[in-house]
Amino acid sequence: MFRTRVLLIRTKKNVAAPAHHSSSNLNLTFQIQTMKLTTLGRGGKLESEETCPHEIYSRTLSQSPTTFSGEPMTITTNAFPKNREEEFSNRPATSRLETAIELAAGTALSIYGIVRRDWFGAGFAAGGGYLLYCVASDLRRPYQGSVRVGFTIAKLPQEVYEFVRNPQNWKIGVPGVELEPDANGGLSVRFGDGDRCSLNTRVAVTEEKPGEYIAWASDIHMIEHRGVVHFKQAPGDRGTELSVAMEYKAPTGPISRSLAMMAGFDPEQIVREGLRRIKQLMEAGEIPTTNGQPVGARGVRGVAKRVIFRERPARERPAIDTQPQRLAGD
């Protein structure tokens, strides 16, 4: 009595490491181009541990006589068991322009219809009401997105790998993250300021090759995410290309997404700043900061903006920032 759901991830956009156009004719592109199969038992209860693997990305190569065999390389990740059936709307995303036009037309028609006060007016109002309904349902539509961020770090791939693989170091990448290993060998991750809003998620490393990549997936919990961290020797003695390609889904529409972004929950921002901090700590031995430096009277506007620039008084600085790190130097 298995029911199989097939979710086609529609995005064909390149999501992983940056494409190379080097002189060696090596042309790598990474794509999410796949399909995920989830086998569910009756009532949505998981019966098969053997969830079908999904390719998180595959590598297409045009020419590569030495490094690769010519076979597309795939890294598979087994997603955590699904326990919820809701899927993302298959409707194509509505553009902002469309939404704006719908909103304007819907409002105009409704008002016109109401002002007419006759049967035609009722028709217009109904039509306008439908357009407004479309806008509202669009605004509630769950959101899925992908993040592609890469940084080049002047260290060896193995060093970077070891640094990133240690969950304790994630606190450096994402300030305020709390980790707790759970029974399944996964990790419970909680991050956020705590007092404002926070996010819980369970993460498991689904596949990895030391010094090359780590693939992870989360279970469904508020925000579902999965992706690959890739470590690659950068050309010309430039160190390591550390890249993250991930995709995520959040049960929110554009409004709550904007609010979340303002509160610091923009996945792209989190990943980019996290990688940047790792780079800064590994290269320079410290993360640059101005938190706690002297400052004159801020004024009303200044105080408002201080929130945006995320300045904090010295005592609130996380201890990790101030501890000497012995990573820099050759």
Next chain:
Amino acid sequence: MKALCWQGKNKLEVERVNDPTILNPRDGIVRITRTAICGSDLHLYDGYIPTMEPGDILGHEFMGEVVDTGAEVKRIKKGDRVVIPFTIACGQCYFCKHELWSACDNTNPNAWMMEKLYGYSGSGLFGYSHMMGGYAGGQAQFARVPFIDVGALKIENGLSDEQVLFLSDIFPTGYMAAENCDIKPGDVIAIWGCGPVGQFTIRSAFLLGAERVIAIDRFPERLKMARAGGAEIINYEEVDDLVEELKWMTAGRGPVACVDAVGLEAHGTGIASAYDHAKQRFKLSFDRPTVLRQVIQACAKGGVVSLPGVYGGVLDKIPFGAAFGKGLIFKMGQTHMHRYTSRLLEHIQQGEIDPSFVITHRLSLDEAPEAYRTFRDKQEECIKVVLDPWREAAAA
């Protein structure tokens, strides 16, 4: 401590603020003995640089004595007398290792802001807007210096503060502007703007072997100082057509390198200049690129346009056809300070140049707000202001 704080356009105040403390292991704290007002500080004063906040401490040209160092500081010791370059560099990233110090990857805590505006972020700077790092500046009694081992230039001999202070910005900036000109024997260099950076560019150009230097400005005292440095001078208000004048002076060849040591607040004359002023007034643009247009027009074929002057945003009406048609080379950017500091200290020690010639005003920190206005309006023949943050304390 006392510090000069930006409180809005044309509004500066000397305030009492907390003393700086060590925040990171590679920090040092410097007790500032001399600090200066830079021409680029005037862009902040006039409100043309975005992401300034009320309360920000200004100043990026300073020197002093090290009073405290972080746990990881090795080279610099307490009590050292140091000049601090205005760009902050980590010394470990790809750019630092390739001598592109002002492009350092790891010193701007607000890199995302600059990435939004410029695509990539350069290094952090002292006292120069949050986009450039938001570091508290040096027009104060103390300053925190990140990565002090990498940047600080030790002064270990009898040179006075005034002789070495300008190694913190304007001397290396003028020198890099001249070096960018790729000077060969017989070259004629034209320099727009005879402010402090222009003055150092003139002298650096001669140090690097230029045959003739033509300096352009409109203030008699600045032109006089330029002439004292060996340059021929043009008062642009007195000539009809600057390009023709330069052509005449070089027998039709034109200057092989043109230096724009003016930047985004050019004055200029005529309709184009009025148009730029109007645009800037209505906040349609941060920049008035009058001089940039002139240098492109005046530069000889295959020549170099070197820009030590600061530009901030999107410029328009730039004669790019002329630049392309003549095959010009553009060189610009924040000075790669660390590349030049010790080399230029040598020149000072050898007695080949005494940078203190440029100083016209010696004031205390309390007088700084007024000094900004004097400097901006070019009153009292002001060319360079040096501040002593401890004068009142010493007098008391």
